[in-house]
Amino acid sequence: MHDASLQTNLERLFNRMEERRPLTAAQKGELQRIASPPIFVPAKTDYVPEGAKPSKSSLLLTGFACRYTLMPDGRRQITAIHVPGDFVDLHSLPLEVMDHTVAALTDCQFSAADHRDLLRIISDDPDLALALWRLTLLDGALHREWIVAFAMNAVEHLAHLLCELFVRLKVVGLTEGPSFEFPVTQEVLAETLGLSPVHVNRTLQDLRANQLIAFDRGLVTILDWTGLREAGKFDAGHLHLGKHRDVAAMILAD
Amino acid sequence: MPRYFFDVQDGTGVFIDQLGTELPDDTTARAEASAALASMAKDQISRTAKSQNIAMWVRHENGEAIAVLTFSFALLSTSASPRDPVLGGTYREASGDPSSAN
Numbered sequence: 256m257h258d259a260s261l262q263t264n265l266e267r268l269f270n271r272m273e274e275r276r277p278l279t280a281a282q283k284g285e286l287q288r289i290a291s292p293p294i295f296v297p298a299k300t301d302y303v304p305e306g307a308k309p310s311k312s313s314l315l316l317t318g319f320a321c322r323y324t325l326m327p328d329g330r331r332q333i334t335a336i337h338v339p340g341d342f343v344d345l346h347s348l349p350l351e352v353m354d355h356t357v358a359a360l361t362d363c364q365f366s367a368a369d370h371r372d373l374l375r376i377i378s379d380d381p382d383l384a385l386a387l388w389r390l391t392l393l394d395g396a397l398h399r400e401w402i403v404a405f406a407m408n409a410v411e412h413l414a415h416l417l418c419e420l421f422v423r424l425k426v427v428g429l430t431e432g433p434s435f436e437f438p439v440t441q442e443v444l445a446e447t448l449g450l451s452p453v454h455v456n457r458t459l460q461d462l463r464a465n466q467l468i469a470f471d472r473g474l475v476t477i478l479d480w481t482g483l484r485e486a487g488k489f490d491a492g493h494l495h496l497g498k499h500r501d502v503a504a505m506i507l508a509d
Numbered sequence: 510m511p512r513y514f515f516d517v518q519d520g521t522g523v524f525i526d527q528l529g530t531e532l533p534d535d536t537t538a539r540a541e542a543s544a545a546l547a548s549m550a551k552d553q554i555s556r557t558a559k560s561q562n563i564a565m566w567v568r569h570e571n572g573e574a575i576a577v578l579t580f581s582f583a584l585l586s587t588s589a590s591p592r593d594p595v596l597g598g599t600y601r602e603a604s605g606d607p608s609s610a611n
Binding site for chain 2: 408409410441450451452453454456457459460461
């Protein structure tokens with residue numbers, strides 16, 4: 256709990272929670288006290304399986320994680336990609352049973368908050384309860400946007416995903432200029448977009464050929480924001496940025 | 510796992526796959542090619558709404574040709590309906606007398 260990296264990484268959560276109103280030092284202290292030391296989860300590993308009844312909720316500190324559902328024929332549909340600062344299964348507190356699996360896409364570090372501690376802080380502090388509730392509502396807003404994106408063609412859908420990831424990573428300070436690390440395979444993108452890996456491969460190369468993005472060993476660089484945003488019909492409204500609306504404005508301005 | 514390359518020719522031109530996709534075997538490569546061609550055709554046809562042929566060539570990383578897939582789509586401007594004898598009179602109302610279509 257006095258771990259320096261935990262401290263830094265909790266800042267990403269605070270950053271997200273403070274979108275609408277700042278947290279007090281006492282609220283941050285409370286969250287810090289209930290957050291466990293970092294738990295390492297290697298890439299491509301299930302962390303919270305479907306059907307489980309977790310006694311704690313997990314916050315992603317580093318790496319990329321996903322939520323997925325396994326279809327009866329064995330195909331995997333990824334329903335959310337999580338970036339550092341996301342409380343990945345906060346909903347398991349009121350819902351109890353996991354209806355999907357949380358897995359690490361890359362090497363990840365999680366911090367876990369015991370449900371009893373979470374229940375205590377939400378009953379003691381309605382403002383903190385509202386801030387945590389808001390995080391799960393934002394998850395819902397992302398899911399709605401992803402449903403809309405599923406009605407897009409492959410180029411639009413992939414462009415939309417890359418725009419969205421950039422803005423989300425920018426908010427938590429994980430972009431470098433126009434670039435961000437996103438070291439996942441074509442297969443993961445395919446499972447996210449509901450396409451075959453071969454079509455994803457073609458679509459990535461189309462975006463590259465049109466000089467909208469460049470990619471090299473897991474590093475994605477956005478070469479033409481206006482072009483990528485138009486290709487993905489992207490606007491950041493569903494991210495409900497308040498404090499960070501400048502991030503969206505900077506990116507979305509022509 | 511071997512890497513397979515999927516080159517495509519469609520209404521927009523020729524796409525030479527430079528990245529490739531790792532897949533366990535030729536059978537999977539053919540199945541993936543079929544799925545990819547179907548979804549590419551869907552995007553392409555809904556976007557352009559015109560007749561076109563799409564072809565895909567599957568190459569193994571060792572240079573071996575694994576498969577060729579083609580997709581042909583025709584959009585015809587015609588006033589003929591399925592009830593029109595020009596199209597062979599293959600359609601009849603289920604309850605009607607077939608000869609009345611003429």
